[in-house]
Amino acid sequence: MKITKLILTSLIILLSITSQGQNVKFGKVSKQELQEKFYSNDTSANAVVLYKKRRTNYVYNQNSGWELKTEVHERIKIYNAEGFNYATNKVHLFTRGGEDETLNIKGYTFNLDGNSIEKTKLDKDQIFREELNENWIKKTYTMPNLKDGCIVEWKYEIYSPYYSNINDVVCQYKIPIKQLDVHIQIPEYFQFKFLPNGFYPINVKQGSKQQRYNIAEKSRQLSGGLGGGVAQTNVNYSSVNVNEFIYTVDQKNIPALKTEPYINNLYNYVAKIKFEFTAYKPKYGIPKYFNNTWGDVTKSIYENQYFGEQLSRSGYFNDELETILATHTDQSSQIMAIFEFVKGHMRWNEEYGKYVNVGGIKKAYNAQEGNVAEINLMLTAMLREAGINANPILVSTRKHGVPLIPTKEGFNYVISGIERDGKTILLDATEKYSVPGVLPLRDLNWRGRLVRKDGTSKSINLFPNK
Numbered sequence: 158m159k160i161t162k163l164i165l166t167s168l169i170i171l172l173s174i175t176s177q178g179q180n181v182k183f184g185k186v187s188k189q190e191l192q193e194k195f196y197s198n199d200t201s202a203n204a205v206v207l208y209k210k211r212r213t214n215y216v217y218n219q220n221s222g223w224e225l226k227t228e229v230h231e232r233i234k235i236y237n238a239e240g241f242n243y244a245t246n247k248v249h250l251f252t253r254g255g256e257d258e259t260l261n262i263k264g265y266t267f268n269l270d271g272n273s274i275e276k277t278k279l280d281k282d283q284i285f286r287e288e289l290n291e292n293w294i295k296k297t298y299t300m301p302n303l304k305d306g307c308i309v310e311w312k313y314e315i316y317s318p319y320y321s322n323i324n325d326v327v328c329q330y331k332i333p334i335k336q337l338d339v340h341i342q343i344p345e346y347f348q349f350k351f352l353p354n355g356f357y358p359i360n361v362k363q364g365s366k367q368q369r370y371n372i373a374e375k376s377r378q379l380s381g382g383l384g385g386g387v388a389q390t391n392v393n394y395s396s397v398n399v400n401e402f403i404y405t406v407d408q409k410n411i412p413a414l415k416t417e418p419y420i421n422n423l424y425n426y427v428a429k430i431k432f433e434f435t436a437y438k439p440k441y442g443i444p445k446y447f448n449n450t451w452g453d454v455t456k457s458i459y460e461n462q463y464f465g466e467q468l469s470r471s472g473y474f475n476d477e478l479e480t481i482l483a484t485h486t487d488q489s490s491q492i493m494a495i496f497e498f499v500k501g502h503m504r505w506n507e508e509y510g511k512y513v514n515v516g517g518i519k520k521a522y523n524a525q526e527g528n529v530a531e532i533n534l535m536l537t538a539m540l541r542e543a544g545i546n547a548n549p550i551l552v553s554t555r556k557h558g559v560p561l562i563p564t565k566e567g568f569n570y571v572i573s574g575i576e577r578d579g580k581t582i583l584l585d586a587t588e589k590y591s592v593p594g595v596l597p598l599r600d601l602n603w604r605g606r607l608v609r610k611d612g613t614s615k616s617i618n619l620f621p622n623k
Contacts, residue, residue, distance in 0.1 A: 204240030
């Protein structure tokens with residue numbers, strides 16, 4: 158009889174755990190989860206992600222068109238105080254021209270108080286907003302009432318008008334993940350390269366299905382009779398079946414990413430899924446293609462008014478450059494003098510980016526402060542004006558990953574390069590004590606991409622030869 162009861166109890170617990178894994182409800186945790194003292198697969202873990210859910214799909218708004226919706230739900234078990242830092246989360250939002258991404262956040266901390274579950278809500282005043290630059294906003298929050306053994310849980314939704322940018326799906330942390338549940342759904346109008354990244358194998362299943370949308374169709378017609386009239390635009394909505402590409406992950410017990418000997422940048426080994434936008438093919442309209450080759454990537458970046466156009470402007474520094482060239486006659490000393498001038502004149506505001514902010518390099522020059530692009534594109538422009546063969550080099554910093562295939566979003570930094578005597582001299586003027594050929598540690602991430610005026614480009618080794 159006792160054996161029968163034991164078997165029944167075990168089955169009930171097993172079914173409960175299985176059911177919980179398949180349908181994790183936000184805001185409800187179990188006593189078993191709170192009572193857990195360690196993670197059996199990795200007893201050294203200070204915390205573990207019990208559940209991570211990611212949903213990304215497209216929504217058609219009859220007023221504004223296509224929008225990208227992303228939902229993230231995470232539940233993290235914290236075993237001790239050393240795991241408290243995993244109760245902090247940061248969400249980056251893109252903003253430009255008033256079309257901002259919107260964010261809704263909910264969160265709770267759960268503790269076991271005797272035999273009852275104590276639930277503490279994340280308040281709005283505990284969510285902090287920081288403007289990183291003119292295009293990026295960061296929202297940071299730390300869950301309240303942290304104690305050994307607590308569980309933190311948050312859920313947020315991002316609605317974005319920038320439908321070409323699907324945020325990376327991070328599938329591995331520095332702590333283990335018990336269950337990962339991902340579902341990405343993309344209408345056939347939007348074509349992406351699917352780019353798995355990292356060394357731990359993530360099993361991504363691909364499929365498709367039909368989804369029905371009410372899509373706007375515009376038509377123009379003349380009113381006012383046979384003699385002509387005023388052209389009017391009419392908008393009609395038709396219900397159409399749209400084929401959608403689906404990427405899903407349902408994986409358990411993903412180990413923590415841990416530092417090993419001879420790894421120069423741990424972030425490059427994180428298991429994640431990237432989506433690079435390659436084409437927009439509307440049902441009614443002309444298709445547009447993007448970033449299929451390195452030529453496409455460098456051309457689109459160089460032709461941006463906040464990149465290539467800045468390199469042709471020189472009026473703001475002509476007087477200073479004339480003084481430098483008057484006192485330094487050979488090219489080597491000119492390079493050093495220009496490099497030292499830019500380092501001394503400009504202060505780096507610690508903002509990354511391959512594009513300058515609104516107002517351009519001249520505004521940054523006058524303010525004597527700027528982001529990476531403003532400082533190093535300024536350096537490149539001065540070197541070119543002095544008759545030196547200088548070009549910008551696109552870089553992906555150590556924390557940003559490695560762009561293995563043609564990708565515009567793979568670069569988040571720019572330095573300057575001088576092609577001379579069959580070699581390329583690398584320069585980064587954001588560091589006050591740097592010298593030609595020696596880059597800051599953040600730049601040393603495999604290879605960069607040098608972009609010339611004529612649109613050609615080449616791969617550049619970023620590591621020092623000595």
